[in-house]
Amino acid sequence: MSSPTNHYDVIIVGAGVAGCALAQALSSLKRPSPLRICLLERSLAEPDRIVGELLQPGGVEALRRLGMTACLEGIDAVPVRGYCVMLDGKPVHIPYPDGYEGRSFHHGRFIQSLRKKARAAPGVDTVEATVSELVECPTTGRVLGVRATRKVEGTEQAGEKETFLADLTIVADGCFSNFRNAVLGGVGMKPVTKSHFVGIVLEDAELPIPKHGTVVLVRGHGPALLYQIAGHDTRMLVDLKTPLPSDIKQVILDEITPQLPTALQVPVQNALANDRLRRMPNTFLPPAEQGQHTKEGVFLIGDSWNMRHPLTGGGMTVAFNDVVVLQDLLRDVNDFGDWRQISHVLHRWHWRRKQFASTINILSVALYDLFGADDESLEVLRMGCFKYFELGGECIRGPVSLLAGIEQSTMMLARHFFAVALYAIWAMFAHPRRVIVDEKPVYLKPSIEEYPFLLFKCIRVFWTACVVFLPLVWTEIRWW
Numbered sequence: 001m002s003s004p005t006n007h008y009d010v011i012i013v014g015a016g017v018a019g020c021a022l023a024q025a026l027s028s029l030k031r032p033s034p035l036r037i038c039l040l041e042r043s044l045a046e047p048d049r050i051v052g053e054l055l056q057p058g059g060v061e062a063l064r065r066l067g068m069t070a071c072l073e074g075i076d077a078v079p080v081r082g083y084c085v086m087l088d089g090k091p092v093h094i095p096y097p098d099g100y101e102g103r104s105f106h107h108g109r110f111i112q113s114l115r116k117k118a119r120a121a122p123g124v125d126t127v128e129a130t131v132s133e134l135v136e137c138p139t140t141g142r143v144l145g146v147r148a149t150r151k152v153e154g155t156e157q158a159g160e161k162e163t164f165l166a167d168l169t170i171v172a173d174g175c176f177s178n179f180r181n182a183v184l185g186g187v188g189m190k191p192v193t194k195s196h197f198v199g200i201v202l203e204d205a206e207l208p209i210p211k212h213g214t215v216v217l218v219r220g221h222g223p224a225l226l227y228q229i230a231g232h233d234t235r236m237l238v239d240l241k242t243p244l245p246s247d248i249k250q251v252i253l254d255e256i257t258p259q260l261p262t263a264l265q266v267p268v269q270n271a272l273a274n275d276r277l278r279r280m281p282n283t284f285l286p287p288a289e290q291g292q293h294t295k296e297g298v299f300l301i302g303d304s305w306n307m308r309h310p311l312t313g314g315g316m317t318v319a320f321n322d323v324v325v326l327q328d329l330l331r332d333v334n335d336f337g338d339w340r341q342i343s344h345v346l347h348r349w350h351w352r353r354k355q356f357a358s359t360i361n362i363l364s365v366a367l368y369d370l371f372g373a374d375d376e377s378l379e380v381l382r383m384g385c386f387k388y389f390e391l392g393g394e395c396i397r398g399p400v401s402l403l404a405g406i407e408q409s410t411m412m413l414a415r416h417f418f419a420v421a422l423y424a425i426w427a428m429f430a431h432p433r434r435v436i437v438d439e440k441p442v443y444l445k446p447s448i449e450e451y452p453f454l455l456f457k458c459i460r461v462f463w464t465a466c467v468v469f470l471p472l473v474w475t476e477i478r479w480w
């Protein structure tokens with residue numbers, strides 16, 4: 001039997017990015033008495049992970065709306081003012097518009113800062129315990145709470161299993177969620193992992209443009225991403241396609257490092273010699289509508305529900321914006337135990353969040369397919385995309401505003417994506433292209449005799465653009 005103190009209005013599983021923000025947001029809902037919220041986290045120690053280190057301006061703004069801006073202070077966070085994209089040693093500067101700034105930091109420090117804020121929120125009990133199962137009503141199947149095991153204080157040992165009951169259970173247990181299948185049942189798509197990010201920290205590295213994320217388009221592999229995460233520390237994430245090579249270090253040294261800017265090569269070699277390589281799967285999981293056809297009494301938020309490629313650093317921005325929308329919708333709910341009301345909120349949430357979440361989700365995967373080009377047509381699109389950015393003006397402002405979460409419009413994204421495709425096709429005819437002559441790269445304009453072949457190729461390129469983009473749109477608009 002559960003003790004009376006283990007009965008709450010809301011249980012949140014996981015005090016990560018989404019869980020902490022949600023605890024704070026629910027606690028600040030205006031009600032006759034504050035909601036009693038139980039935030040269950042398996043380890044309250046500072047996490048040491050290679051995820052969630054760059055917060056886009058749209059995420060900074062969402063944090064402000066949640067009253068959590070202070071979480072970015074006192075953690076040695078670094079302002080981020082945009083991106084520098086590099087291909088074959090050539091940079092293109094992509095600043096955030098209108099003075100917008102993001103922040104980058106050590107993930108663990110940020111999480112501890114979010115947890116501190118959540119713990120201090122009225123009505124929130126933070127409990128260090130690992131949730132092992134959902135508690136369901138034996139007759140209706142409705143979720144009534146969870147079973148969890150606390151750590152015995154001062155030891156690494158697990159205590160007895162306890163039951164925590166609540167009117168509503170919200171699962172925010174991240175990308176490796178143990179409860180995703182139980183909550184969604186057969187609804188939704190399966191997560192797809194196309195590649196992994198392998199991470200190291202470089203010491204005192206000089207980025208081509210300081211305070212800007214650097215994306216190096218690497219031939220033969222996915223892109224390498226670099227951004228400063230503290231005064232002396234720069235994170236490098238290298239995208240390696242699945243299956244991973246057996247000697248990852250050697251592949252980075254031999255095939256990727258020579259393609260990085262010269263100033264970064266020694267710090268990378270030093271980090272490879274001294275630092276432990278860490279890896280994470282880059283998984284895509286479109287969001288499935290929750291409520292009517294998923295388990296009653298529980299729903300998912302954050303990576304447990306919806307994931308995108310981390311190339312564009314959009315995960316935390318989506319999670320914080322999700323919480324902003326949810327907070328607004330839950331304002332009118334008077335009984336968290338009334339699944340009809342919660343179901344209605346979940347339906348509205350699913351469609352209202354589309355504007356920002358779909359844009360970031362689709363952009364991340366489409367851009368990854370182009371930047372990680374692994375066939376000839378994608379290679380043409382990658383080059384076209386780089387040249388499109390070189391045009392400057394709206395060709396930079398539009399895409400970076402979408403990536404930063406400043407603009408939220410899937411239509412605008414489609415416009416830029418197909419403009420890139422058409423520009424890439426035009427560039428095939430009009431621009432000199434890189435060919436290898438006597439083992440050396442040279443740039444040559446196509447001759448008239450090549451036009452029939454290029455015409456055929458441009459159909460393939462446009463088809464590839466459609467095959468990259470349209471299925472992603474479909475994953476977002478499908479309603480079942």
Ligand SMILES: Cc1cc2nc3c(=O)[nH]c(=O)nc-3n(C[C@H](O)[C@H](O)[C@H](O)COP(=O)(O)OP(=O)(O)OC[C@H]3O[C@@H](n4cnc5c(N)ncnc54)[C@H](O)[C@@H]3O)c2cc1C
Pocket residue numbers: 013014015016017018019040041042043050051052053054055056129130131132172173174175178197280281282283301302303304310312313314315316317319
């Ligand atoms: C390689 C990589 C790099 C990324 N880089 C960025 C980036 O730069 N910017 C960005 O915005 N996004 C980035 N992301 C995505 C971002 O990290 C996620 O979107 C974000 O962390 C999701 O938050 P969450 O709360 O859902 O999960 P998490 O932040 O992972 O939190 C889940 C929490 O649940 C806890 N938990 C899990 N299981 C249990 C259990 N059984 N019982 C109790 N507690 C449990 C965990 O300990 C953890 O604290 C990256 C992702 C990857 C893979």
